[in-house]
Structures are given as C-alpha cells and as structure tokens.
C-alpha cells in the first residue's frame with residue numbers, strides 16, 4: 001500500500017487538513033495497514049522477549065519448595081480475577097477523599113478484597129457517600145479494621161507503616177476465616193495471589209491478571225516495581241516493590257511471610273515505610289523482587305505525559321500518586337481523565353498505552369501512537385530509539401530535580417521546536433467485534449509554546465488523527481512471555 005493512500009497530497013494544508021485521518025480513503029485498506037503494523041509489533045515483541053529468555057539464564061534458587069513435592073494447591077486452570085485477594089491500605093483520614101480512586105477499578109461481583117482502615121468509627125468514606133445519596137458506595141472495596149495488635153510494635157517514623165505492613169496478615173487470616181465458614185464468594189477459586197496497594201492506587205485488573213498468570217502461583221513470588229526517581233530507590237531500596245504502585249505476593253510466599261512477619265517487624269522498626277518492611281521480611285525468606293514494568297509507583301512531579309506516551313511494551317497494571325500529578329488529559333480533572341483513559345482500556349485492555357510508530361517518508365513526518373491516550377506528530381524523521389525514550393515532562397519526587405530517573409529521558413522543553421505536535425484521545429469506538437477506532441484531537445498550544453517553523457505549521461494544521469486497530473488477543477501478554 002503506497003503512502004499516498006495514507007496521506008493524501010496536501011496543496012493547502014491549512015484549509016484541507018482539518019480532519020486528518022490515518023489512513024483516510026478506504027476502511028478496508030486501513031484495516032490491512034494496521035494489521036500489518038500490528039503483526040510487525042507482535043513479531044518485534046516476541047523476538048525481543050525470546051532473546052531475553054534465551055540468553056539470560058533463569059535462576060530458580062529462590063523457589064524454596066522442592067518442585068517435585070506434590071502441591072495440593074495446584075490448579076491447572078488459568079489465573080483469573082477471582083484468584084486475587086486485594087488488600088488496600090487506607091485510613092479513616094484519607095479514605096473519604098480517596099475512595100473515588102478505588103471506585104474506578106473495583107467491580108463488586110468480581111474483585112475480592114478489603115480496604116483496611118485504622119478505625120471504624122466513623123467510616124468516613126461510606127458515611128459521606130450515603131449522605132450524598134450516591135450509589136457508588138458499593139463500588140468500593142468493603143471496609144475492614146486492621147486487627148489491633150499493630151499498636152504494640154516499635155516504630156521510628158511512621159506508626160501507620162506497621163499497620164499497613166500487617167495488612168497482608170490481616171488479609172491472609174480473613175481469607176482463611178471465610179474459607180472455613182464456607183463463605184467463598186460466588187464463582188471464585190482459591191486465593192492464589194495477595195495484591196497490596198494504597199487507597200490512591202488505580203489498578204488495571206485485566207492486565208494485572210495477565211501479568212500474574214505468567215507465574216506459577218504454587219511457587220514463591222514477589223512481583224512489583226520500584227520508584228522512577230533514583231533518589232527514592234537510593235533512600236529506600238532498588239530491589240523493593242514500592243507499595244503505592246502495588247505488588248503481588250503468591251500464596252505460598254504469603255503463608256510463609258505471615259508466619260514470620262510479626263517477629264520481623266520488630267527487627268526493622270527503624271524503616272520508614274510499610275513496603276520496605278515487607279521487602280526486608282521477604283528478603284529474609286530468600287525471595288527477591290520480580291520486576292514488572294506495568295506497576296507505576298509514579299514517584300514523579302508534574303506531568304506524567306512523557307512516561308505514558310512512551311510506555312514500555314508491557315501491560316499497564318497500576319497508576320499511583322495521581323493527586324500529586326497533573327491530570328492525564330488537558331482540560332479535564334483527574335477523575336474525568338481516568339474515566340477517559342478507561343473508555344479505551346475497557347475496549348482493548350491489553351493495548352492501552354502501547355506504543356506504535358510510523359514514518360511517512362514523503363512528508364518526512366513521524367507519528368507515534370500511545371494507544372488509547374495520545375498521538376505525537378513530528379514534522380521530521382525521528383529515530384525509533386528517541387521515540388521510545390520518554391519526554392521529560394516531570395521532575396523527581398523528593399527534590400523536584402530534573403533527574404536522575406531509572407530510565408533515560410529526553411528534554412520535554414522549553415524549545416517547542418524539539419517537541420511533537422500532540423493529540424490526545426477524544427473518543428474510542430468499537431469497530432465491529434474485533435476492532436477499535438480511537439480518535440485523537442490536537443492540543444492547542446500558547447503562542448510562546450508554539451514552534452514557528454513552516455514544517456510545524458503544516459503539522460499543526462492537522463486537527464484530528466484516527467487510528468484503527470484490531471483488538472489484542474486477550475491472552476497476548478501471557479503468550480509473548482511464555483513462548
């Protein structure tokens with residue numbers, strides 16, 4: 001298919017390119033083109049992952065149980081949402097203002113788990129919602145009060161860190177009580193994973209399941225991500241799962257952790273956070289962190305745009321610290337922004353934020369798509385390596401510095417002539433049963449933030465970009481990691 005089909009010739013760009021469609025002429029051509037692009041993407045990702053697993057020797061030393069030991073918990077059924085028990089760390093003081101984050105991802109008859117508060121009196125979030133006559137109170141995890149023993153532990157900086165560290169014990173014991181009473185929720189299998197998060201963590205549960213399904217839940221696993229800001233990793237630990245991004249502990253590890261936790265908490269009374277205590281106690285058991293790039297602690301300030309528009313090729317699992325960051329979409333507040341992202345996520349969960357790029361050699365344009373979120377148009381030819389590198393639209397968490405981060409960045413300003421013309425998701429539509437169409441509209445920039453070069457003026461005349469794509473195979477992320 002030639003470029004002209006994708007990019008009709010422009011004579012007067014300002015007048016004619018009000019609506020720029022990618023591609024424009026024939027819906028079927030559109031489809032084949034995207035399918036081709038997508039196959040290349042699939043191939044690239046499978047190739048790179050195959051190389052990784054071929055050349056990096058797998059270490060099995062941290063799987064303590066002898067693999068030949070018969071395991072009564074073994075269940076060959078694929079992991080689904082009902083195998084996960086969420087333990088959300090909240091407090092009476094924060095729950096009221098933060099429960100709206102949980103309501104974005106909690107789905108009452110599917111997700112299992114609790115938000116653990118320090119006190120039940122008054123249950124602030126719930127009361128507030130009832131007063132307002134809101135029906136959303138059922139769309140948040142049921143509230144439980146942390147078992148009171150936490151108050152007897154030593155601590156140096158934050159007392160609540162002890163309580164939150166013990167949520168995994170509280171969750172484990174609660175699940176055992178429920179199982180004993182035969183009160184297992186409908187349609188639910190045995191618990192395979194305990195997933196911890198904060199009350200301001202937003203989970204993308206479909207992708208969380210895809211990520212966890214890759215691991216053998218009958219072995220001991222500790223899965224999560226660390227901080228984006230090097231200063232945070234240095235101060236806490238590089239190889240620790242930061243709690244706000246959420247982390248997962250497989251059942252056999254949770255069982256062992258719960259047995260040693262209380263003794264261990266006293267040993268690490270001098271640590272700052274709950275996540276650091278859990279990390280230390282798991283390290284004592286001999287298990288190390290398995291990093292998954294879709295967990296986002298988001299220890300950054302400013303605008304997360306740079307990271308989200310160049311997300312690593314991995315499913316989006318969580319977002320955190322959104323109260324401290326600019327809303328994800330311009331001209332929308334935080335909640336609206338998350339709902340906008342959700343419209344695309346719900347149509348094709350595995351593809352959300354996945355980056356694809358094209359070069360138009362005729363126009364010398366580069367287009368980079370972060371699916372369901374944003375499209376960048378560069379009026380120049382930009383290398384793939386540069387496109388994969390986040391624009392630095394943010395600063396570090398603690399010192400508000402320009403780095404370092406745990407990944408490379410490229411300047412996010414101030415010269416507007418190094419930046420792309422940006423389009424943000426306007427709407428997402430189903431295209432038949434197997435496809436989607438996402439439409440992105442150009443973000444207006446102030447004159448002082450606008451590059452005045454003629455090649456930019458041409459790119460700026462594009463008002464909208466339409467991307468059609470096939471839905472990702474729901475098992476795509478499981479397959480790429482196991483082949």
Ligand SMILES: *[C@@H]1O[C@H](CO)[C@@H](O)[C@H](O)[C@H]1NC(C)=O
Pocket residue numbers: 108109
């Ligand atoms: C959850 O399940 C119960 C019982 O099956 C049903 O009454 C209720 O409407 C369901 N709630 C949602 C949000 O689907």
Ligand SMILES: *[C@@H]1O[C@H](CO)[C@@H](O)[C@H](O)[C@H]1NC(C)=O
Pocket residue numbers: 185186
């Ligand atoms: C769910 O479980 C409850 C109690 O065990 C039962 O009354 C109800 O009928 C079940 N609902 C479904 C849809 O199976």
Ligand SMILES: *[C@@H]1O[C@H](CO)[C@@H](O)[C@H](O)[C@H]1NC(C)=O
Pocket residue numbers: 075077078079080081082083187188189190
């Ligand atoms: C999850 O898997 C279990 C088997 O372990 C099965 O019984 C259950 O129906 C599945 N639930 C969903 C929601 O798919």
Ligand SMILES: *[C@@H]1O[C@H](CO)[C@@H](O)[C@H](O)[C@H]1NC(C)=O
Pocket residue numbers: 333334335336
């Ligand atoms: C965000 O916008 C929505 C819709 O416009 C509005 O209902 C909501 O109150 C706003 N939230 C905040 C925190 O301003």
Ligand SMILES: *[C@@H]1O[C@H](CO)[C@@H](O)[C@H](O)[C@H]1NC(C)=O
Pocket residue numbers: 416447448449450451452
């Ligand atoms: C581009 O031109 C406009 C109008 O002449 C001016 O206000 C703006 O500052 C210029 N932008 C840059 C980055 O020089």
